[in-house]
Amino acid sequence: MTEFNDKQNEILLVAEKLFSEHGFDGTSVRDIAKEANINIAMISYYFGSKEKLLEALIINRISDLRLEMENLFKENLTPFEKIDRLIELYIRRINKNCRMYQIIHFEIATKKRDINYQSFNEVKKYNLQALMKIIEEGQEKGLFVKNIDVALIPPTIMGTYFHFQMNKPFYGEIFNLKTEEDFDTYILTHLIKHIQKTIKALLVYEN
Amino acid sequence: MTEFNDKQNEILLVAEKLFSEHGFDGTSVRDIAKEANINIAMISYYFGSKEKLLEALIINRISDLRLEMENLFKENLTPFEKIDRLIELYIRRINKNCRMYQIIHFEIATKKRDINYQSFNEVKKYNLQALMKIIEEGQEKGLFVKNIDVALIPPTIMGTYFHFQMNKPFYGEIFNLKTEEDFDTYILTHLIKHIQKTIKALLVYEN
DNA sequence: AATCAATTTAAACAAACGTTTAATTTAAAC
């Protein structure tokens, strides 16, 4: 991918914010231009069109979604500890990029624009491989049970997070989380722990 | 709520389809009118505006989301069986209404329209109460562990489902589900079983 | 057959949309 200049990066940043908050169709190029303090024509000038701006945004951000796990496999950790660390990495990563996930998930669901999700799927497969490696190690050491459908674990990890995030007003009220920081803190402490516990429980559960 | 006539119900049905497939902002009143074989003006005539049509749709459909659980508590089942049955009810219910969940979740996330989600939240609280009752029974009988955050279990149940549904192209490929029916069948058999197993594992997991 | 309200229609409305144009400004190269 070509590098973007400061002005283009600013446009991408504003577009990411507005697309995630109001949807692609709910955001006009004039909204973006206003928030980014640029002329409307600059969007076509730099990106060609509104739709190509979305495409550039997705391609530019997808690489941020791959987990960085070099340390995880180098360190001398038990499979349980590795699961804990992997899930924490997972959640921190998607929490940092939750705007892009909001945008991408809506685009996947609606299929209005034909965007190439190949690299997105490759990232998911890459992350799934890492999980599989840890689970196999745990099974070989006799710590985890045998019949585990590894591909269904990421949906539980990410789904729990996204559903919690998606229903922020509801769970914010339930858990008395008044500010955005309260909510974010709760995710990075309690919710991560809940997901770690859930997956570890599943990995040792005998039917 | 006032009852709707056949024509109004047809409009609601088409709106539900198109709003879920292309989003509220991605659907024009002309799209709806065309698919419903009516004149554009009929939408304003019957519902006042496009936005009020969305509101009417949400209010009209929310009652479908409440679980029907009379039988569940009458029957003589173990807490484990009750959990299994409740989760199956949960998933079958949201799977039947997945279009409305798609619409509502997008509306909650974007906050562009100010819709009253009180009855939606009440349904969620009602469903949470039922889960709580079962878990308490299991704890009293010494079958489930003590320290369970019940409010975090529905996000795992529903989140797993929604994330699987949302990434249909990816998981369809992973599990080799070629048709819509294949996908639906997989949900109602394997995915439900995965979620049941996950929650039961969590309920008996000792830290 | 006449009346009347409810329904349905085609047409028009202003506003907002994404995009393009042509002119102007900017800033670096010569």
Next chain:
DNA sequence: GTTTAAATTAAACGTTTGTTTAAATTGATT
């Protein structure tokens, strides 16, 4: 200082948007 290409602008473009209008049609009630 002149040249040149890139950046930026205001204005206009043709569509599409949601909504309204006013006339036409329908179908039951008198």
